[in-house]
Amino acid sequence: MQDLIDDIAAAMAKAEERGKVADYIPELGHVDPQQFAITLATVDGQVYSAGCATTPFSIQSISKVFTLTIALGQMGDSLWTKVGREPSGDPFNSIVQLEHESGKPRNPFINAGAIAVVDAIMMGHEPKETLGEILSFVRYIADDDSICFDHAVAASEMAHRDRNASLAHFMKAFGHLRHDVDKVLGTYFHQCAIAMSCEQLAHAGLFLASDGVNKPSGIRVVAPQRARRINSLMMMCGHYDASGEFAFRVGLPGKSGVGGGILAIAPGHGAIAVWSPGLDAYGNSLLGTQALEMFVQRTGWSVFGH
Ligand SMILES: NC(=O)CC[C@H](N)C(=O)O
Structure with a gap:
């Protein structure tokens, strides 16, 4: 799994088209668009990261x-x-x-x-x-x-x-x-x-990957039905008017922010946080989405299967 995470970071480091940072919030306009980070936290307590995964960014x-x-x-x-x-x-x-x-x-x-x-x-x-x-x-x-x-x-x-x-x-x-x-x-x-890093965000999202319980710590955050419903809202609405596109390309419940982060949930497997500050025309991270697309293609963890 670490090899996959490293491969994704290496592919994203080479990308020339990196999107546009959100300058309608001037303070976010100063963020360096070259940055990329990814963390996968699994339900069995493993953590795999690449890029600047401990750098805090605006989760928006x-x-x-x-x-x-x-x-x-x-x-x-x-x-x-x-x-x-x-x-x-x-x-x-x-x-x-x-x-x-x-x-x-x-x-x-x-x-x-x-x-x-x-x-x-x-x-x-x-x-x-x-x-x-x-x-x-x-x-x-x-x-x-x-x-x-x-x-x-x-x-x-x-x-x-x-x-x-x-x-x-x-x-x-x-x-x-x-x-x-x-x-x-x-x-x-x-x-x-x-402000949170990809590592912190992936940890925070873990409860949604296993029916409301953060499995590594054993803490129940919400009931299973509530976790399922939050995931369904993330799938249907988490990327605004590009939610259909995100479901088509990635097929995971996901929530984006104009800081360039995306938190995606692979139920039963883990939580994936990605960060790249450049956005597409819908205000979602351009490379973050590409990274998640590559991730599901290689793992088969989309909720719709391979
Ligand atoms: N899509 C976003 O992340 C938008 C949040 C931002 N704080 C705003 O209100 O515009």
């Missing part, structure tokens, strides 16, 4: 998997009154569907949906308390207390928040947000600005 929308897990833990199925669970077929920051659907976002992984989820988990608390809870949860599932927010990234996004602020105000106008818009956005931007 991958954090939406963790806040969704927290929200389902707090409120169970009543979360689905606030956010839907259908693919949107629109870009991650699109506003068009919100008007047609009375301010209820299609799914928890587009920006509007994640903003609604964070509003739900705030439950009247201040952003600091909610952020403390989110960070504790991520540290717990990754078994690593060194994980932190990158405050410069969060501040950069807050300073350029017009688009996300529009989504939030629009939902608030329909009565879908309970808290002050800037407090919700401040919480959302910090959640997105969590």
Whole structure:
């Protein structure tokens, strides 16, 4: 397995077309697009890495998997009154569907949906308390207390928040947000600005690969049915309007972020985290997707088989 991971990293090092870093968040625009990392953490406790797999990067929308897990833990199925669970077929920051659907976002992984989820988990608390809870949860599932927010990234996004602020105000106008818009956005931007390495991210995702239990540590994070449902949402909605393309090419539940990371789950086998900062036109990591495609071709671990 280490040979395969090394082969993938070697192939990606040679790639000339590396995509474009997300400069709409200026702080992310400075990241070097030459970087690549991959980690496979298996359900039997093995870890295989290549590239800069211990370098922290901005996990951005991958954090939406963790806040969704927290929200389902707090409120169970009543979360689905606030956010839907259908693919949107629109870009991650699109506003068009919100008007047609009375301010209820299609799914928890587009920006509007994640903003609604964070509003739900705030439950009247201040952003600091909610952020403390989110960070504790991520540290717990990754078994690593060194994980932190990158405050410069969060501040950069807050300073350029017009688009996300529009989504939030629009939902608030329909009565879908309970808290002050800037407090919700401040919480959302910090959640997105969590910095993690591929090794930390693969560890954090392991519970989704074995029915809700992080097998190497023996910690149950969620019930099997909940893990299955989170995986299905990742498969259908994790790459926005390129979710169909990702299923076609890779065939694993996956969640991308504009920091260039992707967390993919191979149920029964393990969690794979990849990172390459250059994005494709849909805002998903260009080389990260190629690396995962190569990975499933060689392992046959796509949920659809070889
Ligand atoms: N796709 C993403 O990773 C987007 C997250 C980013 N924080 C935003 O709101 O625009």
